[in-house]
Amino acid sequence: MARKKIIAGNWKMNKTPSEAVALVEELKPLVANDEVDVVFCVPAIDIVPVVEAAKGTNIQVGAENMYFEESGAYTGEISPNMLVDAGVKYVVLGHSERREYFGETNEDVNKKVLKAFEHGITPIMCCGESLEQREQGVTMDFIRQQVKVGFQNVTADQAKTAVIAYEPIWAIGTGKTATTEQAQEVCAGIRACIAEVYDDATAEAIRIQYGGSVNASTAADLFAQADIDGGLVGGASLKADFGKIVNYK
Numbered sequence: 001m002a003r004k005k006i007i008a009g010n011w012k013m014n015k016t017p018s019e020a021v022a023l024v025e026e027l028k029p030l031v032a033n034d035e036v037d038v039v040f041c042v043p044a045i046d047i048v049p050v051v052e053a054a055k056g057t058n059i060q061v062g063a064e065n066m067y068f069e070e071s072g073a074y075t076g077e078i079s080p081n082m083l084v085d086a087g088v089k090y091v092v093l094g095h096s097e098r099r100e101y102f103g104e105t106n107e108d109v110n111k112k113v114l115k116a117f118e119h120g121i122t123p124i125m126c127c128g129e130s131l132e133q134r135e136q137g138v139t140m141d142f143i144r145q146q147v148k149v150g151f152q153n154v155t156a157d158q159a160k161t162a163v164i165a166y167e168p169i170w171a172i173g174t175g176k177t178a179t180t181e182q183a184q185e186v187c188a189g190i191r192a193c194i195a196e197v198y199d200d201a202t203a204e205a206i207r208i209q210y211g212g213s214v215n216a217s218t219a220a221d222l223f224a225q226a227d228i229d230g231g232l233v234g235g236a237s238l239k240a241d242f243g244k245i246v247n248y249k
């Protein structure tokens with residue numbers, strides 16, 4: 001069965017609640033395409049108003065992070081229950097910015113992935129190499145480790161519903177999109193890793209996105225690749241261009 005493409009915007013630390021609602025209103029008609037899954041991953045404070053503004057549309061709402069405990073003395077963190085209650089369906093986990101600036105390890109990401117599944121939230125688990133790692137020829141070793149540890153104790157049935165976003169760090173926010181060949185090669189490598197850890201059926205079902213300077217002119221070629229099931233879009237998800245990306249065909 002063909003995998004449904006999933007095109008997600010990651011707003012990062014942009015848009016106040018009122019700006020967020022205005023952006024949803026602007027994008028609503030532009031992203032109305034039921035052939036793909038459309039997800040807006042937004043800052044925690046924007047979740048409630050964005051869920052409200054997106055009611056009755058095809059837009060699904062995601063969070064950009066989540067803590068792995070249920071509740072308690074974790075000042076500043078957001079629990080899985082809070083996200084579920086607010087209407088969140090997806091959560092971006094292990095983004096390279098969280099790994100770099102907030103010290104998230106593969107083990108932390110794994111705890112979050114397991115917790116998201118426990119609460120019925122679909123994780124979009126990010127992985128990707130630095131420029132240095134690419135130049136050293138260790139890209140796939142590094143990513144395989146991120147995927148294997150990130151998915152530890154995740155069942156095959158859970159993994160089938162998950163999303164992995166391949167985001168080469170050197171392509172994020174730099175305007176340097178990976179070539180379609182580079183992106184396809186790594187996404188195929190991730191799928192092979194999933195087949196090794198689980199089985200072919202799981203590898204066939206899991207959705208793998210590409211992220212890193214995706215824009216309206218690169219989306220079609222990237223999303224046409226055999227192992228690329230959509231994109232995780234940063235900068236271009238904050239403007240009307242996102243409509244063109246969603247309607248890439």
Ligand SMILES: O=C[C@H](O)COP(=O)(O)O
Pocket residue numbers: 010095167171172173174175211212213214232233234235236
């Ligand atoms: O999560 C999204 C990525 O970090 C890509 O960001 P970008 O499209 O601005 O390069």
